Amino acid sequence: MKVVCIDGYNLALATGSGIATYARTLLNGVRTAGFDRQILHAPHSPIPDDPLLKEVMTGDARWRRITAMATPRPNRRIQAALARLGRPAQFVAPSGHVLWPEHGEAPDAEGFWLSRDLYRIANRAFSNDRVVTPLRFRSGPGAPDVMHWTWPTPVKARATPNIYTIHDLIPLKLPHTTLDDKRRFLDLCRRIVRDADHIVAVSETTRQDLIRMLGADERRITTTWQSADLPATVTGRTEVEVAREIESTFALPWKGYFVHFGAIEPKKNLGRLVEAYLRSGSETPLVVIGGKAWMDEQESGFLTELIAGGLGAGGRMRKYDYMPRGVLLDLVRGARATLFPSLYEGFGLPVLESMMLGTPVMASNAGSLPEIAADAAVLIDPYDIEDMARGLRTLDADAGLRTELSIRGKARAAHFSPAAYAERLSSLYRGLGLNAAS
Numbered sequence: 001m002k003v004v005c006i007d008g009y010n011l012a013l014a015t016g017s018g019i020a021t022y023a024r025t026l027l028n029g030v031r032t033a034g035f036d037r038q039i040l041h042a043p044h045s046p047i048p049d050d051p052l053l054k055e056v057m058t059g060d061a062r063w064r065r066i067t068a069m070a071t072p073r074p075n076r077r078i079q080a081a082l083a084r085l086g087r088p089a090q091f092v093a094p095s096g097h098v099l100w101p102e103h104g105e106a107p108d109a110e111g112f113w114l115s116r117d118l119y120r121i122a123n124r125a126f127s128n129d130r131v132v133t134p135l136r137f138r139s140g141p142g143a144p145d146v147m148h149w150t151w152p153t154p155v156k157a158r159a160t161p162n163i164y165t166i167h168d169l170i171p172l173k174l175p176h177t178t179l180d181d182k183r184r185f186l187d188l189c190r191r192i193v194r195d196a197d198h199i200v201a202v203s204e205t206t207r208q209d210l211i212r213m214l215g216a217d218e219r220r221i222t223t224t225w226q227s228a229d230l231p232a233t234v235t236g237r238t239e240v241e242v243a244r245e246i247e248s249t250f251a252l253p254w255k256g257y258f259v260h261f262g263a264i265e266p267k268k269n270l271g272r273l274v275e276a277y278l279r280s281g282s283e284t285p286l287v288v289i290g291g292k293a294w295m296d297e298q299e300s301g302f303l304t305e306l307i308a309g310g311l312g313a314g315g316r317m318r319k320y321d322y323m324p325r326g327v328l329l330d331l332v333r334g335a336r337a338t339l340f341p342s343l344y345e346g347f348g349l350p351v352l353e354s355m356m357l358g359t360p361v362m363a364s365n366a367g368s369l370p371e372i373a374a375d376a377a378v379l380i381d382p383y384d385i386e387d388m389a390r391g392l393r394t395l396d397a398d399a400g401l402r403t404e405l406s407i408r409g410k411a412r413a414a415h416f417s418p419a420a421y422a423e424r425l426s427s428l429y430r431g432l433g434l435n436a437a438s
Helices: 018-032 051-063 073-085 118-129 182-195 204-214 239-250 270-280 297-311 325-333 349-356 369-373 385-397 399-416 418-431
Strands: 003-007 036-041 087-092 111-114 133-138 146-149 155-157 162-166 198-201 221-223 258-261 286-289 317-320 337-340 361-364 378-380
Touching (some): 018 418, 258 325, 270 286, 378 385, 399 418
Parallel strands (some): 003 146, 133 155, 258 286
Antiparallel strands (some): 087 111
């Protein structure tokens, strides 16, 4: 069976990320499409010779970044210089003896590769010298049939096609909303556009940005969109069960509050959303769920002050930095509507997840969000606070519209179902000469 390997860089993040969610969904899609899966990890510690200990290290790298002691600066510079010569990867075959946090005894891939410090060294080498690090697959079954990088990575595998997913060009489209090194980001994206065997875009919006801004060859870019895997423990519960839990845990009524969720950063537009909520005059509580990201103070500062002044603690506004995924999805399912007025998105997973759960959505008319939501959301100008307030008042007052949006949302979400996503992946890999059965 043909093998697709993906990088484990974001899968190893302790708190996860949007790209980590994408990587997990990609793994599931690859399996559904009929291919074997491998994951490439890059632990900081030396890789042992003992097969069992090697597998233990793989499990450790899968779920958290190992904090290594600071390496002397001269050695770091030497490592970066040597990156141009390439980094080796060693194969690890799962034995079934090591327990895995998400799946018990069953790992979520058929094999793993370990390359010590690959991502850290490669990123440093590109930042210092614009070197793309070659990767050599050693031992084991040989190189995978495809290496699928889940984000713009300054690494290129040898002896196998390289696919790179580019989620968005926000550091270039909205430079004031990110702390990225814009020159580095542009150079890396241009290198990928030039050298990749193929590029995946998560929306047609991102695909067009790549063509227009970077001159990418449209024949070498495929839009797969994304999907979302909602656990049966969430979707299988009745409305009565979910409503009871929300009421007892949060003292919130079923369909009696608005929700905004996602990392707090400038592009999420939380500051304007709070202003629009206040201007709307709504008495329906607003629940904000999201951890601090970069430049979050200007977005969450006003909300924090309002809550401190008495609008929180069970009142009209609440803020939670973190919530277990199951609890978060229950709150989204029980909300009157999801409010997602982002300035720009490459995809907009909160919109899809809300539609899948039957929750109406108010989203911005910018970036990919109109593409994802189509006619299944109230679309507003994310820079116009009054327009946002009008949309919020409409959703608050019109039960018939909310019912219609819930029906349309579920229908629209079917376009991004796991099965549809797997078929798009299968078509992508077939285009590179891979057939799952061969």
